[in-house]
Each structure stands twice: as structure tokens, then as C-alpha cells.
Amino acid sequence: MTKYYLSTILPLLYFVGISQGYTQSSTHEVALSFFEPLPPVMKGAEQDTSALISLGKKLYFETALSINHSQSCNTCHDLNNDASGVDHLRASIGALGSVGERNAPTTWNAGLHVAQFWDGRAKTLAQQAKFPLFNVKEMAMTSESQVIERLHSKGYLANFKEAFPKKSSPINIENTSQALAAFQRTLISKDRFDDYLAGDRNAINQSEKSGLLVFIEKGCVACHNGAVLGGQLFMKMGIVHPYPNKKDKGKAQVTGNPADNYFFKVPSLRNILNTAPYFHDGAAATIEQAIEDTGWHQLGIKLNKQEVNSIKVFFNTLNNQKIIEMGPKNKPENK
Numbered sequence: 001m002t003k004y005y006l007s008t009i010l011p012l013l014y015f016v017g018i019s020q021g022y023t024q025s026s027t028h029e030v031a032l033s034f035f036e037p038l039p040p041v042m043k044g045a046e047q048d049t050s051a052l053i054s055l056g057k058k059l060y061f062e063t064a065l066s067i068n069h070s071q072s073c074n075t076c077h078d079l080n081n082d083a084s085g086v087d088h089l090r091a092s093i094g095a096l097g098s099v100g101e102r103n104a105p106t107t108w109n110a111g112l113h114v115a116q117f118w119d120g121r122a123k124t125l126a127q128q129a130k131f132p133l134f135n136v137k138e139m140a141m142t143s144e145s146q147v148i149e150r151l152h153s154k155g156y157l158a159n160f161k162e163a164f165p166k167k168s169s170p171i172n173i174e175n176t177s178q179a180l181a182a183f184q185r186t187l188i189s190k191d192r193f194d195d196y197l198a199g200d201r202n203a204i205n206q207s208e209k210s211g212l213l214v215f216i217e218k219g220c221v222a223c224h225n226g227a228v229l230g231g232q233l234f235m236k237m238g239i240v241h242p243y244p245n246k247k248d249k250g251k252a253q254v255t256g257n258p259a260d261n262y263f264f265k266v267p268s269l270r271n272i273l274n275t276a277p278y279f280h281d282g283a284a285a286t287i288e289q290a291i292e293d294t295g296w297h298q299l300g301i302k303l304n305k306q307e308v309n310s311i312k313v314f315f316n317t318l319n320n321q322k323i324i325e326m327g328p329k330n331k332p333e334n335k
């Protein structure tokens with residue numbers, strides 16, 4: 001794997017040209033050969049009506065979906081306070097107080113990933129949404145009928161009827177998941193790097209461009225590329241130097257195949273400075289730590305302080321500028 005991977009990366013490095021002397025346009029061209037702007041809409045959103053999206057938004061913030069009314073999706077994927085889409089805990093804490101196994105990834109841009117969860121065990125956002133509802137370490141609901149009852153007693157019938165006009169009894173788990181997915185499909189972030197990729201060459205400054213080139217030259221782009229700088233592949237954590245925490249086997253827990261041991265979905269790096277702590281186990285408290293660690297475990301290199309800082313400066317361009325409006329009408333953001 002390492003060999004194959006180096007053989008892909010080396011020509012890239014050659015292409016990029018490790019020495020100085022980049023012109024404005026060549027940096028931009030190099031960037032466009034690895035990254036692309038975020039799409040204006042997510043795949044699958046074509047049929048999402050505004051009634052479906054606003055139902056999904058209401059459900060996303062609905063604490064009645066947890067056993068003791070203490071938690072909503074937003075508790076662990078916060079779009080409200082700091083708009084990060086995470087809870088900033090090493091591992092999430094469920095409605096009943098138990099600590100989960102993994103760090104909560106952000107819901108921003110999640111629908112652009114190849115699959116959901118660190119181990120990819122849900123293919124789509126709609127499939128994913130059913131897991132937290134019934135996970136005892138998350139919302140801990142005990143049955144589908146309990147969820148349906150809660151939604152009826154909270155007066156959701158009209159909202160569901162509007163979102164699913166053809167159904168006579170529209171409140172069910174499938175439709176709940178569909179609505180949650182539709183809302184999350186609107187969560188496409190907006191940042192300066194995107195403006196840069198779209199053609200505004202001054203959207204990021206000179207030191208951010210230098211950081212971008214460090215990120216490319218060091219080989220981070222081998223895994224973190226495309227529109228969300230990740231989200232498209234599963235890679236072993238510790239591909240060069242083993243990762244110390246061996247507890248979580250990642251994708252192998254889903255496939256049962258030992259060849260998938262310690263494979264995790266390559267996370268998106270959009271808005272990365274706002275989603276600490278990092279990694280599936282939340283072990284890296286700071287971005288500096290995460291950059292150093294990935295350099296070592298994924299590339300076998302010791303990045304010096306200046307390189308780490310330069311990459312961090314580039315990450316500034318990925319800060320999300322979009323805010324979810326929480327108005328009384330629950331007006332969806334991207335429609």
C-alpha cells in the first residue's frame with residue numbers, strides 16, 4: 001500500500017515542482033489540479049421541496065427525538081452556537097450520559113462524502129439518520145413507534161403532511177430520515193478557498209498560498225483532495241508509522257475483513273480550524289498536533305514548526321462563513 005501510494009505521490013510532487021518560483025497563475029492551476037469548488041447543490045437534492053427541508057430543519061433541532069428530551073442532532077452537531085457542526089468533545093456524550101466511542105464529525109458537507117461515519121457503515125444521509133435515534137449512547141429511543149408517538153404529540157402531523165402530501169399517514173421513521181437528510185443536504189459551507197478555486201485569485205493571501213503549497217508538496221493532497229479536501233476514500237490511519245491507539249479497528253468492524261483494520265474515512269478539511277479535537281478518537285486536541293501526527297503516521301515525515309504553522313495558515317481559508325438562520329419560520333439557508 002505504502003509503495004503504491006508513494007508511486008502516485010512522487011510524480012505529483014515532481015509536477016508541482018518543489019523549488020521556488022511559482023507564479024500567481026501556476027499556484028492557482030496547481031490548486032485546481034487537486035481541488036474543486038464546492039457544488040452549489042448536493043446530489044439528491046433535486047427533489048427536495050422547501051416543505052421537506054424545513055421539516056428536516058425542525059427535526060434536527062428537536063429534543064423530543066431523544067429518550068429524555070435532552071438531546072437533538074444539534075447537541076452533537078452544533079449549527080447554532082459556533083456553527084461548527086460538532087460538539088468539541090473527544091467522544092460524544094449521549095442523552096443518558098454514556099460516553100460514545102468516537103469523535104463527532106461535522107454535518108457540514110457530510111452529504112458530499114462517499115459514505116457516512118468514520119467507518120462508512122451508512123451509505124447515505126437518510127440511512128445515517130436512523131442510527132443516532134436508536135443508539136443507546138446517543139439519543140437512546142427504544143422503538144420506532146416511540147419516535148412516531150413523540151412526533152404526533154409534538155404536533156408534527158401538519159409539517160409531515162406538507163412535506164409528504166401523497167401519504168395518508170406520513171409520520172414514520174423513513175420520512176423522518178428523509179427530511180433530516182434533505183435539511184443536511186443544504187449544509188454546504190462557504191469559504192475563501194472556494195472563492196479562490198472559483199477564480200478569485202486574491203481571495204487568499206500570499207502566506208495562505210504558501211501554506212497551500214506546503215500542503216500540496218508534503219503530500220497531504222494524496223488523500224485530502226477534491227471539493228471537501230477528503231471525504232472520498234478510506235485510508236489506514238498509520239499507513240507509514242502505526243497509530244498508537246489500536247482500540248478502534250475502523251472499517252474492519254463493518255466488513256469483518258482484517259485488511260480493513262484501522263481504515264477510516266479520510267475526513268473533510270473544510271472548516272477544520274473550528275472542529276477540534278481531531279481524529280476518530282479525538283486524540284489530537286489542537287490542529288498543530290493533528291498536522292504533526294498526520295505528517296508522521298500518514299507520510300512518514302517530521303514536519304517542522306514552520307511547516308506546521310504554514311499549513312495551519314492555509315487552513316484559515318477553509319473557515320466556514322455561512323450561518324444557519326434560526327428565525328421563527330425556520331427558513332432554510334440554501335434555498
Ligand code: HEC
Binds near residue numbers: 125
Ligand atoms: C450524542 C451525540 C450525537 C447525536 C445526538 C447525534 N450524532 Fe451524529 N454523530 C455522532 C458521532 C460520534 C458520529 C460518528 C460516529 C461514527 O463514525 O461511528 C456521528 C456521525 C454523524 C454523521 C456522519 C458524518 C460523517 O462525516 O461521516 C452524520 C451525517 C450525523 N452524525 C448526523 C446526525 C443526525 C442527523 C442526528 C440526529 C438524528 C445526529 N447525528 C445525532 C454524534 C451524535
Ligand code: HEC
Binds near residue numbers: 267275299
Ligand atoms: C494516506 C492518506 C492521508 C494523508 C497522506 C494525510 N492524511 Fe490527513 N487524514 C487521513 C485519515 C485516514 C484521517 C483520519 C484518521 C483518524 O481519524 O484516525 C486523517 C485526518 C486528518 C485530520 C483530522 C481531521 C478531523 O476532522 O479529525 C487532519 C487535520 C489532517 N488529516 C490533515 C492532514 C495533513 C496536514 C496532511 C499532510 C501533512 C495529511 N492529513 C495527510 C488520511 C491522510
